[in-house]
Amino acid sequence: MLAPDSSFQKNFFFLAKRFVPGETIEAAVSTVRELNAKGLTVSLDYLGEDVLDRKAAIETTGRYLEILDALRDAGADSNVSLKLTAMGLLIDEDFALENLTRIAERARQNPDPFVRVDMEGSAVTSATLRVFERAFAVHKNVGIVLQAYLKRTAGDVARAIALGARVRLCKGAYNEPPDIAYASMPQIRENFLKLARQLLMRGNYPGIATHDRRLLAAVKEIVATESIPPERFEFQMLYGCRPQVQEQLVAQGYRVRVYAPFGTHWAGYFYRRVLERRENALFALSSMFSR
Numbered sequence: 001m002l003a004p005d006s007s008f009q010k011n012f013f014f015l016a017k018r019f020v021p022g023e024t025i026e027a028a029v030s031t032v033r034e035l036n037a038k039g040l041t042v043s044l045d046y047l048g049e050d051v052l053d054r055k056a057a058i059e060t061t062g063r064y065l066e067i068l069d070a071l072r073d074a075g076a077d078s079n080v081s082l083k084l085t086a087m088g089l090l091i092d093e094d095f096a097l098e099n100l101t102r103i104a105e106r107a108r109q110n111p112d113p114f115v116r117v118d119m120e121g122s123a124v125t126s127a128t129l130r131v132f133e134r135a136f137a138v139h140k141n142v143g144i145v146l147q148a149y150l151k152r153t154a155g156d157v158a159r160a161i162a163l164g165a166r167v168r169l170c171k172g173a174y175n176e177p178p179d180i181a182y183a184s185m186p187q188i189r190e191n192f193l194k195l196a197r198q199l200l201m202r203g204n205y206p207g208i209a210t211h212d213r214r215l216l217a218a219v220k221e222i223v224a225t226e227s228i229p230p231e232r233f234e235f236q237m238l239y240g241c242r243p244q245v246q247e248q249l250v251a252q253g254y255r256v257r258v259y260a261p262f263g264t265h266w267a268g269y270f271y272r273r274v275l276e277r278r279e280n281a282l283f284a285l286s287s288m289f290s291r
């Protein structure tokens with residue numbers, strides 16, 4: 001991973017700009033305001049992952065407290081998302097829980113007190129769920145992400161429904177081995193829809209996170225046939241991905257939340273977006289020539 005103060009990071013932020021609205025809290029809050037003006041709610045993520053020293057994890061936790069204060073002061077409609085490996089999960093689960101707890105407690109002072117725990121690679125799935133459940137036992141404003149490509153997720157969805165925990169369902173963004181993850185897109189879509197239906201019918205305000213036209217159409221059909229009102233769930237999309245569709249969904253009466261990551265540690269996130277879609281790589285390349 002590139003260090004945020006490397007010259008690549010400093011000189012090439014323009015490449016990531018489509019997916020990362022800025023490097024500072026001020027830029028992030030101003031993006032939240034712009035999205036709010038279009039009827040979109042937001043979840044801000046302070047970029048960073050795989051932290052291996054306590055000081056860095058404590059600093060990241062402190063940044064989240066600042067972000068929460070800035071959102072509250074600005075009256076901006078946004079909650080926060082975070083990665084537990086940025087909170088020290090790879091160092092010690094109790095330490096990550098302590099940091100998550102500080103954020104969950106501070107978030108209670110905000111109009112939207114919700115804190116979403118992102119899901120990372122399969123090496124930390126079980127640890128992430130353990131820390132999440134320990135936090136959720138005390139702080140009901142904490143929710144989790146589950147990935148439809150993992151074969152274990154049906155069980156994790158059932159558990160989250162039983163707990164009454166809020167779930168964001170996504171396909172999954174990491175490279176996982178075929179013994180634990182569905183490898184073909186039709187299988188991932190099928191599992192996504194099966195789990196989305198369960199969450200929509202019995203879950204607590206699920207976040208349906210996808211840009212996939214087929215999945216969006218199928219989810220709309222489920223909510224129409226099952227008469228699930230639009231305030232019982234939200235669609236979620238990434239900042240910079242299909243912005244017109246985000247606005248169309250709002251115009252159609254759906255709730256839409258944009259996941260907006262910001263900060264200087266954008267390289268890992270940016271690479272995942274580029275690897276995911278050829279169009280994203282082409283967009284990054286075209287930015288190089290249109291400066």
Ligand SMILES: Cc1cc2nc3c(=O)[nH]c(=O)nc-3n(C[C@H](O)[C@H](O)[C@H](O)COP(=O)(O)OP(=O)(O)OC[C@H]3O[C@@H](n4cnc5c(N)ncnc54)[C@H](O)[C@@H]3O)c2cc1C
Pocket residue numbers: 117118119120145147170171172173174209210211212213236237238240241242258259276277279
């Ligand atoms: C809000 C949110 C939060 C997420 N959080 C996590 C997380 O915590 N952990 C994790 O592992 N992953 C996370 N992800 C990433 C997710 O797992 C997928 O990697 C990512 O969303 C790509 O899958 P997709 O279903 O959106 O569509 P894709 O599989 O990328 O695309 C499917 C189809 O959608 C259409 N499409 C998609 N993007 C575009 C575009 N830009 N322009 C035009 N058409 C497009 C195309 O028809 C395409 O064929 C998150 C995603 C979102 C939206």
